[in-house]
Amino acid sequence: MIPKLQPCLWFDKNAEEAARFYADTFPDTRIDKVMRAPGDYPAGKQGDVLTVEMTILGSPFLLLNGGPEFKFDEAVSFQVATDDQAETDRYWQAITTNGGTESVCGWCKDRFGLSWQITPKRLIELMAAGGETSRRAFESMMTMRKIDIATLDKAVEGVAS
Template sequence: MAIAKNTICLWFEKEAEAAARFYAATFPDSAVTGFQRAPADYPSGKAGDVLTVDFTVAGIPCIGLNGGTAFKQSEAFSFQIATEDQAETDRYWNAIVGNGGQESACGWCKDRWGVSWQITPRTLTEAMSAGGEEAKRAFTAMMDMKKIDVAKIEAARRG
């Protein structure tokens, strides 16, 4: 197996494999590609426990490390998933929030392992890129949302 030059490493308390399998089942171009077991006891586990899990999320190579309780996930890192429409936005949002996750503001949510996700319809990104009054209207509309409402963003874009 070729090792990617740059890989995102996510620290999990102990459920890296469960998280990777959930991501692989939820997002296209995602898969669990391998795992390594600890060759000896370590501070948060025993020899033979799954230490790392190799996986991809929407084409991005990742490693999940079962590192124990020393570090927690935060919004300082998030996956941003671009969606095409409300149905795709709903599908990902509901999968994450409905599997023990929690809603946040402006299209952000957390999965049950504490990893942050931005479920971002392309229409919002396009509005922000347009700048000016269109961006201002879309931004103002977004500020009142948890999950992004595509129809409201599109209406805001039009004025």
């Protein structure tokens, strides 16, 4: 089945490597189909991997080996809502090691340059609470790289939810 809507991520000859990384990192993630170029094209030769159709966290994606012309930037990122600190730590570690980089407020980049927001559901709940709770949670989050749930809870301690 061809999805009605799916993000297409542009890579420079390493779409299959990225697909394997995402499949190894996230649950409910799999490589569905690898398509090879039927002829030469500006970024590759006949037989090279052209696209990888995959499912990442249950959503369809197309990874394209388009060449070096375009790079990822923070204008597009993928937010992963985590259930607890262990899951947050696991994804953060997988993404930021081996060439990835940390940023701030739960943002990081993988070694392919793709931006991710590793966001505990607890942060989302605290921000949705409004008032003093969300203000304190927000101020605490603004000081973090990886989000620490215990630190968030301590920041809002004593505030009625």
